[in-house]
Amino acid sequence: MNRLQAIRPFGQRLWLDNLSRELIASGELARLLADDGIAGVTSNPAIFHKAISTDPRYRDELAQLKTDTGLSAEQRYEMLVIADIQAACDLNLPQYHATNGDDGYVSLEVSPALSRDEAGTLAAARRLWLAIDRPNAMIKIPATAEGIRAFRTLTSEGINVNITLLFSLSQVEAVWDAYLAGLAARHALGAPLAHIKAVASFFLSRVDSLLDPQLPAELQGKVAIALAKAAYLRYQARFNGAEFAELKAVGARPQYLLWASTGTKNAAYSDVLYVESLIGDDTVNTVPDATLALFRDHGHAAATLASGSDAALATLAAATAAGIDFDAVGDKLQQDGLALFEKAFAELLLLTA
Template sequence: MAGPLRQLSEHGVSIWLDHLSRERLTGGGLETALRDREVVGVTTNPSIFHQAIAGGGSAYDTDLHDLALRGVTAEEAVRALTTADVRSAADLLRPVYQRTDGHDGRISLEVDPRFAHDTDATLAEARHLWWTVDRPNLLIKIPATPAGLPAISAAIAEGISVNVTLIFSIDRYRAVADAYLTGLERALADGRDLSTLESVASFFVSRMDTEVDRRLEEVGTPQALDLLGRAGLANARLAYQAHEEVVRSQRWQALQAAGANVQRMLWTSTSTKNPAYPDTLYVSGLVVPGTINTLPPQTLDAVADHGEIQPDTVRGTYEQSAGVLSALSELGIDYDEVVALLEEQGVGAFEKAWSSLLDSVEASLTRLRGTRGTR
């Protein structure tokens, strides 16, 4: 009998790993995941790189020593380290990329999160990262902030494949889909081959429950407590309903006829933050063909060990999901306020992780410059 990870793949969900480090690359961990765990892609973010580099032991010592000798800045060093890891991962993923005609076998790299509210800087960073990594199976991660949306369209128009990150609301997902279609239309007008472009829309799941549950517990009524742990899945499922509306539109049909690839939904933030909830909740509850679920290592292990996978746990839930959001509204929980806060917190968390990484690398470079000539 096929294991849960194989079942998830057979039900049309691509499994990506939400983690990357030098140790995982050099120690064979990524190769093992690709071979034995149904993993067909990798995502990264500033927090993952902070954990990998600042807490990575000696894995980066040689590179940091050489960078210190060259007198580079902390920002240059971080970009050198992260793009090197992403390039190596892209090469390991290349066979999957070729086998799946470019739909999977992808690795994501995020623009500097400090540019989340600056369209021009985001686009400039996207161009630089795309050029630096120089791998066809790269996805540049651009946040779905108001400033990020026009950068998404411009990047797609220029031939840069994009992973749109930090999507928390259904309306913002619709704006992301519009930005992708706009970019495709511009690319088509410029004579680009649309089949070479890929995009995913990364919809955050668990953080919705974290914030909504806090507010439900403050309300404290039986009706409120009955809704605990239900907002995250409801929100994501209704976003998928919006996705279905997009792919039924005449606008998308025209682009598809011209060779465009659909912008797939990617479920992220899929580790449960509340230990009272099943640790596979945001995997088993979001099974639908043609989507991606990017899993942190511990969630990947949990699904492999005891995941219960049923076919299509999304379509057919829309009325119930809308009822959950309606019930939250009746209790005075403002959906728009929640998702705006989550976006603000998400951008802030990535900015903090990036700044901490820069500080850590700067300290390492300073220390190593002081040992110049000792090796």
């Protein structure tokens, strides 16, 4: 068992934060699934911008699509990448079936331009879900107020969602409220729940990058991990207690926390900090290629997520005492993240225009 495979017995799954035709056609994605225990794939506009701009496998199909002047740049983009999502879903399908739908998911994001458009998000999510036509697809939407409302509706319709750009405990709680409400609405109609899978993508390294300059030295590099541990305590309370028991009894799955932005940005910290520190049951860590290689080389797998909870809460209390408003931080980081994704998506559409 290699170091990445050693994470699995602790109840966490690793998803790859990358996708391209080269990754699929070369057999590298299949190798990662087989050898490293990768259990899913995530994508975003920046990932597909890099893929389409550098991978020659897109060139001929894109040139052909551009001959159809009736297609918009976004339609061409979707036609290119939906094929990739389908291929990645198909590679992941055996483990989806082997785990009864716990593993093997592939995420595709709706346009970031819809982040404040509930109706537009719903329409795009439904369209992409039908176009991909795979049970192990996930539609990725941002956790804005409008996105969270759309998430509730999509859950009630039986669509798998990866709700993303979460940076604060209040944002996570709002997402779980929406998930439980969506499941309850679906159950009230007599519709099945067992096939629905959702994750809540909580971003880590960006928190430390923003807050470290505002904090005393003893708190630097600790707040993101502390927030994640606090979120996991709340996850356990919500999904292992009475609140979820009735829905669980009729087949509903809990909404796992997914650790995102797990590549270390500060060279003073361990290059596998956001993987080693947060290994625990009922969680996913979506890992970029570089961090995956680093952990394969020298990472250590252990049950770390559930330990040190008191110290984590003390860290958050100390940061609050130092003047940190975590709700304001969450709002700022979400807006910054949306701006980055909107920029990447706009640049992506220039490639397909």
